[in-house]
Amino acid sequence: MTHYVxxxxxxAIDYVSTLIDTQQCDFFAPGQTLSAYEFGDGNLNLVFRxxxxxxxSVILKQAxxxxxxxxxxxxxxLDRARxxxxxxxxxxxxxxxxxxxxxxxxxxxxxxxxxxxxxLQILRGAQNNAQQFPQLAQHVATYLSHTGFYNSDFYLxxxxxxxxxxxxxxxxxxxxxxxxxxxxxxxxxxxxxYPQQLAPHxxxxxxxxxxxxxxxxxxxxxxxxxxxxLHGDMHSGSIFVxxxxxxxxxxxxxxxGPIGFDIxxxxxxxxxxxxxxxxxxxxxxxxxxxxxxxxxxxVECYSVFEQQWVSLIEQHTTEQSFKVAGYSExxxxxxxxxxxxxxxxxxxxxxxxxxHVADIDSxxxxxxxxSVQQQTLALGEQLILNAPSCNTKDAFxxxxxxxxx
Amino acid sequence: MTHYVxxxxxxAIDYVSTLIDTQQCDFFAPGQTLSAYEFGDGNLNLVFRxxxxxxxSVILKQAxxxxxxxxxxxxxxLDRARxxxxxxxxxxxxxxxxxxxxxxxxxxxxxxxxxxxxxLQILRGAQNNAQQFPQLAQHVATYLSHTGFYNSDFYLxxxxxxxxxxxxxxxxxxxxxxxxxxxxxxxxxxxxxYPQQLAPHxxxxxxxxxxxxxxxxxxxxxxxxxxxxLHGDMHSGSIFVxxxxxxxxxxxxxxxGPIGFDIxxxxxxxxxxxxxxxxxxxxxxxxxxxxxxxxxxxVECYSVFEQQWVSLIEQHTTEQSFKVAGYSExxxxxxxxxxxxxxxxxxxxxxxxxxHVADIDSxxxxxxxxSVQQQTLALGEQLILNAPSCNTKDAFxxxxxxxxx
Numbered sequence: 001m002t003h004y005v006x007x008x009x010x011x012a013i014d015y016v017s018t019l020i021d022t023q024q025c026d027f028f029a030p031g032q033t034l035s036a037y038e039f040g041d042g043n044l045n046l047v048f049r050x051x052x053x054x055x056x057s058v059i060l061k062q063a064x065x066x067x068x069x070x071x072x073x074x075x076x077x078l079d080r081a082r083x084x085x086x087x088x089x090x091x092x093x094x095x096x097x098x099x100x101x102x103x104x105x106x107x108x109x110x111x112x113x114x115x116x117x118x119x120l121q122i123l124r125g126a127q128n129n130a131q132q133f134p135q136l137a138q139h140v141a142t143y144l145s146h147t148g149f150y151n152s153d154f155y156l157x158x159x160x161x162x163x164x165x166x167x168x169x170x171x172x173x174x175x176x177x178x179x180x181x182x183x184x185x186x187x188x189x190x191x192x193x194y195p196q197q198l199a200p201h202x203x204x205x206x207x208x209x210x211x212x213x214x215x216x217x218x219x220x221x222x223x224x225x226x227x228x229x230l231h232g233d234m235h236s237g238s239i240f241v242x243x244x245x246x247x248x249x250x251x252x253x254x255x256x257g258p259i260g261f262d263i264x265x266x267x268x269x270x271x272x273x274x275x276x277x278x279x280x281x282x283x284x285x286x287x288x289x290x291x292x293x294x295x296x297x298x299v300e301c302y303s304v305f306e307q308q309w310v311s312l313i314e315q316h317t318t319e320q321s322f323k324v325a326g327y328s329e330x331x332x333x334x335x336x337x338x339x340x341x342x343x344x345x346x347x348x349x350x351x352x353x354x355x356h357v358a359d360i361d362s363x364x365x366x367x368x369x370x371s372v373q374q375q376t377l378a379l380g381e382q383l384i385l386n387a388p389s390c391n392t393k394d395a396f397x398x399x400x401x402x403x404x405x
Numbered sequence: 406m407t408h409y410v411x412x413x414x415x416x417a418i419d420y421v422s423t424l425i426d427t428q429q430c431d432f433f434a435p436g437q438t439l440s441a442y443e444f445g446d447g448n449l450n451l452v453f454r455x456x457x458x459x460x461x462s463v464i465l466k467q468a469x470x471x472x473x474x475x476x477x478x479x480x481x482x483l484d485r486a487r488x489x490x491x492x493x494x495x496x497x498x499x500x501x502x503x504x505x506x507x508x509x510x511x512x513x514x515x516x517x518x519x520x521x522x523x524x525l526q527i528l529r530g531a532q533n534n535a536q537q538f539p540q541l542a543q544h545v546a547t548y549l550s551h552t553g554f555y556n557s558d559f560y561l562x563x564x565x566x567x568x569x570x571x572x573x574x575x576x577x578x579x580x581x582x583x584x585x586x587x588x589x590x591x592x593x594x595x596x597x598x599y600p601q602q603l604a605p606h607x608x609x610x611x612x613x614x615x616x617x618x619x620x621x622x623x624x625x626x627x628x629x630x631x632x633x634x635l636h637g638d639m640h641s642g643s644i645f646v647x648x649x650x651x652x653x654x655x656x657x658x659x660x661x662g663p664i665g666f667d668i669x670x671x672x673x674x675x676x677x678x679x680x681x682x683x684x685x686x687x688x689x690x691x692x693x694x695x696x697x698x699x700x701x702x703x704v705e706c707y708s709v710f711e712q713q714w715v716s717l718i719e720q721h722t723t724e725q726s727f728k729v730a731g732y733s734e735x736x737x738x739x740x741x742x743x744x745x746x747x748x749x750x751x752x753x754x755x756x757x758x759x760x761h762v763a764d765i766d767s768x769x770x771x772x773x774x775x776s777v778q779q780q781t782l783a784l785g786e787q788l789i790l791n792a793p794s795c796n797t798k799d800a801f802x803x804x805x806x807x808x809x810x
Contacts, residue, residue, distance in 0.1 A: 153628045158583055159576035161628075166571045171564035178563055183726055212729040219726045220736075223558045223566075226629050321588055321624045324617040331625075 004065070004078065004109060009036040012048040012060050016113070019104060025113070027103050028052045036060075043067060044076065044252075049116060057118065058103060062111040063252075077172045080252040081110035086167065087254035088112070090229060091147045098143040100240070100249045117240045117247055124236035127273045128359055130281055130290045137297045139246035140239070140266055141304035144231075148259050149312040151229035154322055165226050170255040173232070174222075177253060181345045182219035185353045186212055194352040197370050201377055202352055214384045218341045226256035234262040235346075235357070236269040260338025263305055267339065268346030268380075270298045272359050274404065275375045279363030295404070299397055302339070306332055306393055333391055340387035340396055347380030379403050409470070409483065409514055414441040417453040417465050421518070424509060430518070432508050433457045441465075448472060449481065449657075454521060462523065463508060468515040468657075482577045485657040486515035491572065492659035493517070495634060496552045503548040505645070505654045522645045522652055529641035532678045533764055535686055535695045542702045544651035545644070545671055546709035549636075553664050554717040556634035559727055570631050575660040578637070579627075582658060586750045587624035590758045591617055599757040602775050606782055607757055619789045623746045631661030639667040640751075640762070641674040665743025668710055672744065673751030673785075675703045677764050679809065680780045684768030700809070704802055707744070711737055711798055738796055745792035745801055752785030784808050 005011065013034045019025040028034070032052040040047035044067050051057040063081040067074055085105035092099035104113040126133070149155055151164065184191050186206055194202060205211060231238070232253030240247040274294045281287035313328040322328070350357050351373050360376070363369040382403050390396045410416065418439045424430040433439065437457040445452035449472050456462040468486040472479055490510040497504035509518040531538070554560055556569065589596050591611055599607060610616060636643070637658030645652040679699045686692035718733040727733070755762050756778050765781070768774035787808050795801045 153625060158580055158628055162574050162576040162579070166574050169567050169571050171567040174567070175564055187725065209730050212726075213731045213735070216726045216729050216732045217735070220558060223563055224631050226631065320592065321617075321621045324621050325614050326618045327621045330618070330622070 002108065006064060007046055007048065007060070007062050007109070007111070009038055009048060012036045012038075012050055012062075015109070015111075016050050016058070016060065019113075025104050027058055027113075028056060049118065057116040059114045059116050059118075060111060061114065062109060065110075078110035080170070080173055081105075081112060082107055083168060083170050083173070083254050084250065084252040085112045087229065087231065087251035088114075090151070090164075091143070091231070091248070091251065094147050094150050095143045098139055098246055098248055100247050114249075117249070120240035120242045120245060120247060122237055123239040123241050124269070124273075124358060126241060127236060127294075128276075128280060128362065130277070130286075132290075132293050133241050133243065133246070133297075135244065136239075136241060136246055137300035138304055141301045141308060143246070143248060144234075144263050144266070145305050145308035145312060147231075148228045148262070149309060149316070151256075152227055152259070154313055154317045154319055157318070164229065165256045168229055168255050170232070170253065173253045174255055174257075177232070178219065178222065180353050180355060181342075181349050182215055182222065185345075185349050186215060191354040192352055193354055193356065194373070195366075195370060198352065198373055198377070201374055205348070205377065205381060208381070211381055211384055214341060214387070215345060218338070218345060218384070221258045221338060222261065222342075225258040227259045228256065230254055230257045230259075230262050232257070232262070234265040234269075236266075236273065236359075258335075258338050258342075260335045260340075261342045263302065263335075264339040264342030264344075265346050267298050267302065268343040268350070269357070269359075270294050270301075271343070271347060271379060271400075272350055272357050272376055275372050275379065276357075276359035276363060278372055279360070279365060279368045291404075295400070298400070302393055302396070306336070309335070336393060336396060337387045337390060340383050340390055340399075344380040344383030344387065347376045347383065351376045351380070407513065411469060412451055412453065412465070412467050412514070412516070414443055414453060417441045417443075417455055417467075420514070420516075421455050421463070421465065424518075430509050432463055432518070433461060454523065462521040464519045464521050466517050466519065470515075483515035485575070485578055486510075486517060487512055488573060488575050488578070488659050489655065489657040490517045492634065492636065492656035493519075495556070495569075496548070496636070496653070496656070499552050499555050500548045503544055503651055503653055505652050519654075522654070525645035525647045525650060525652060527642055528644040528646050529674070529678075529763060531646060532641060532699075533681075533685060533767065535682070535691075537695075537698050538646050538648065538651070538702075540649065541644075541646060541651055542705035543709055546706045546713060548651070548653060549639075549668050549671070550710050550713035550717060552636075553633045553667070554714060554721070556661075557632055557664070559718055559722045559724055562723070569634065570661045573634055573660050575637070575658065578658045579660055579662075582637070583624065583627065585758050585760060586747075586754050587620055587627065590750075590754050591620060596759040597757055598759055598761065599778070600771075600775060603757065603778055603782070606779055610753070610782065610786060613786070616786055616789055619746060619792070620750060623743070623750060623789070626663045626743060627666065627747075630663040632664045633661065635659060635662045635664075635667050637662070637667070639670040639674075641671075641678065641764075663740075663743050663747075665740045665745075666747045668707065668740075669744040669747030669749075670751050672703050672707065673748040673755070674762070674764075675699050675706075676748065676752060676784060676805075677755055677762050677781055680777050680784065681762075681764035681768060683777055684765070684770060684773045696809075700805070703805070707741075707798055707801070711741070714740070741798060741801060742792045742795060745788050745795055745804075749785040749788030749790075749792065752781045752788065756781045756785070 013036045020028050020030050036048045036050040038048050046062045048060040049057050063078050065078055067076040085102055088102045101115040231251040238250045274291050277287050277291055317323055360372055386399050418441045425433050425435050441453045441455040443453050451467045453465045454462055468483050472481040490507055493507045506520040636656040643655045679696050682692050722728055765777055791804050
C-alpha cells in the first residue's frame with residue numbers, strides 16, 4: 001500500500017502479518033494466525049488491538065485525516081502521527097520506564113504500533129473510581145523533569161535544539177490548544193459548552209480584564225517559548241497506571257513550548273478530579289480522604305518535579321552561561337508561575353470550553369455538577385490571577401489550600 | 406554550473422550575462438559588455454560590483470563556505486545566503502524603502518544579486534567622520550517596528566508564523582552570536598581580544614555574579630524567544646545612509662528572536678560611537694555637539710520605535726487575545742528591558758570580544774582608546790544591571806544620561 005488507507009481490522013491484520021513475515025518486526029513469531037479488533041472512540045484515530053495465538057498483543061494506532069468532535073468535523077494533518085511517534089521515541093529514550101514503547105512507525109499509513117498496556121488502567125477512570133496510585137506523583141514528576149531537562153537549553157547544544165524545534169513544529173495541533181485553552185473560553189464562541197446556569201459566572205470571567213490580560217500572557221508563552229519538547233496533552237486520559245507502573249501515551253500535541261504547560265495541565269486534572277469528587281463520593285470522610293490523597297499527590301508531584309529539575313540543572317547543565325549562581329532559582333520560579341497559570345487555564349477550559357472531563361460530566365445530580373463547575377471555574381480564575389505572586393511552591397500550595405477550603 | 410563554485414570577476418560576469426541573455430533578469434539590457442570587480446573584505450563573502458556599458462551596476466554577493474576572522478578559519482553554512490535573501494525579501498515586502506532590493510537569488514551558488522547602493526555610505530564610517538543623518542532615527546525605528554510587528558504573534562496567524570520560524574531557523578549563525586555576545590566576554594576564551602591594561606576591568610566584570618546572571622537571562626531569551634523575524638546583525642556596518650535614505654543590508658544572521666535584540670544592537674552602536682568620539686573630535690564643543698546629536702538620534706529612534714509599535718498593535722493586531730487592556734504596555738516594557746540589556750551586551754562584546762568596531766579601534770592615542778574602552782565596558786555593565794528596573798523609556802534615557810555625564 002503506497003497510499004494512505006484508513007484501516008479496518010482485516011487490513012490491520014494484513015499489515016502486521018506482512019511486517020512479521022518480511023521480518024521487519026519480531027513482536028510476534030512468524031506464521032501465526034492473528035486477530036484484531038478496533039476500540040477507542042474513533043474521533044481522531046483508529047485504534048486496534050492485534051493478538052497472536054498465544055494472546056501476545058500489540059496496539060496499532062492510525063491517525064484519521066479528520067477530527068470528529070461534538071458533531072464538528074474538520075480536516076486534521078496526518079503528520080500528527082509522526083509527531084506522536086517521534087515524541088514517544090525521544091521521551092522513551094530519556095524515560096523508557098514511563099513512556100509507552102513504540103514498536104513500529106509508518107509515515108504513509110500514519111500509524112504507530114505500540115506495546116499493549118491493556119493490563120493497566122487509564123488514570124482518569126481510575127480516579128473517578130477513587131483509586132489511589134502511590135507512585136503516580138513520583139513517576140509523573142520524573143518523566144516531566146527528565147524529558148523537560150534533556151530537551152532544554154540547559155542540556156542540548158543550541159544547534160541541535162533548533163533542529164529539534166523544527167522537527168517538532170506542530171502548527172495544526174498547537175492551534176487547537178491555542179484556541180481551546182486560551183481563546184474560546186474568554187469569548188462567545190460556538191465551540192464553548194456550559195449549562196445556562198453557569199452563564200453569569202462565565203460572563204463575569206469575560207468581564208475580568210486582569211484575568212484576560214494574564215491569559216493573554218500565558219497564550220504568548222504558549223506561542224513563543226520553545227523551552228523544551230512537551231508532551232502537549234498531559235491530562236488524566238493520557239496516562240496509563242497501576243500500582244507499580246505509570247506510562248504516558250498520546251503525545252500527538254507534542255511541540256517545543258513552555259515547561260510549565262505539561263505539569264500545569266497534569267495538576268489541573270488532579271484539581272478537576274478533586275472538585276468533582278463531591279459528585280462521586282457521598283461519604284464526607286471518605287471524600288475528604290480521597291481529596292487529601294489527590295492534594296498530596298499534587299504537592300509531591302510538584303515538589304519532586306522541582307527538586308529533580310534543580311538537581312538535573314546542577315549536575316548535567318552543559319550550557320556554561322546557565323551555571324551562574326541564581327539562574328536556576330529564577331528559572332524555576334518562572335516555571336512555577338507558568339505552571340500555576342496553565343493549570344488555571346486547564347480548569348477553566350475543561351469547565352466551559354469544548355472538551356470536558358468525565359470527572360465532572362459524569363456527575364448525575366445537576367445541582368452538584370453545577371456547583372462543582374462553579375468551583376473549578378473560580379479556582380481556575382484565582383490560580384491565573386495569583387500565579388505571578390507565587391514565588392515558591394509553598395506559596396502555591398498555600399494558595400491552593402486557601403481556595404479549596 | 407550545477408555545483409557551487411567560488412566566483413572570480415570573470416565568472417561573475419559570465420553568470421550575470423547568462424541571466425540577462427536567457428531573460429531570467431532584466432536589470433541590464435541584453436547584448437552589452439559587462440565589467441566586474443571584487444571589493445569587500447572577503448572574510449565571509451565575495452562581493453562584486455558588475456556594471457554595463459552605461460554605468461548601470463548591481464552588486465553580486467556570494468557566500469564563502471568558510472569564515473576567516475583574526476586568523477581563524479572555520480566552515481560556515483552556505484545556507485546563510487538563503488537566509489539573507491529571504492530576510493531581505495520578507496523585510497523588503499514590509500519596508501521596501503529601507504531594505505536593499507534583491508534582484509536575483511541562486512541557492513546552488515549561494516549568491517544574491519542586489520541593487521547597488523554605492524552612492525550611499527556605510528553608517529559606521531560616516532559617523533566616525535562626524536556626519537549627521539537627520540532621518541536615520543525615524544527610518545531605523547520605522548524599519549524595526551514594522552518588520553518586527555508584521556512578523557510577530559500580534560499579526561501573523563500562529564500556523565503561518567510557525568512555518569516562518571522553521572524557514573528562518575539559522576543555527577550556525579545564531580551560534581556565532583550566542584558565543585560572541587553572551588559567552589566569550591564573560592569567560593577566558595582565546596577569541597577575546599583586549600589590551601592587557603583592560604584586564605583588571607575584564608576580571609571585575611567576570612567576578613560580577615549579578616551581571617553574569619543578567620547576561621544568562623539575556624542569552625536564554627536569545628535562544629528561545631522567537632518573537633519576530635530579526636535582522637540579527639543591526640550594527641552600524643549593516644546600514645547604508647545619505648541625507649535622504651537609509652537602507653539595511655546583510656541580514657544573514659536573521660532568525661526569529663527577541664524583538665529587543667535588533668534595536669538594542671543599533672543603540673549599542675550609537676553609544677559605541679558616542680564614547681569613541683573622544684578619540685576623534687578634538688574640539689570639546691564640536692565633540693559635545695556631535696555626541697548630543699547621537700544621543701538625540703538614540704532617544705528619537707527608541708521613542709519612535711515604541712510609538713509605532715504601540716500604534717501598530719492598536720490598529721493592526723489580528724490576535725484577539727492580545728487586544729486586552731494592558732497587554733501592549735507590558736509587552737513593550739519587556740521589549741524595552743530586553744533592548745537595554747542587549748545594548749549592554751553589544752557594548753561589552755565590541756570592547757573585549759572577538760569583533761571590535763572601527764569607532765574605537767581607529768583611535769590612535771593608546772590612552773584615549775583605553776579610556777574609551779573602560780567607558781564602554783562600564784556603560785555596558787550598568788545597562789545590563791539596570792535594565793530590569795527601567796519601566797519606561799524615559800527611565801532608560803535618564804539612566805543613559807547619568808552614565809554618560
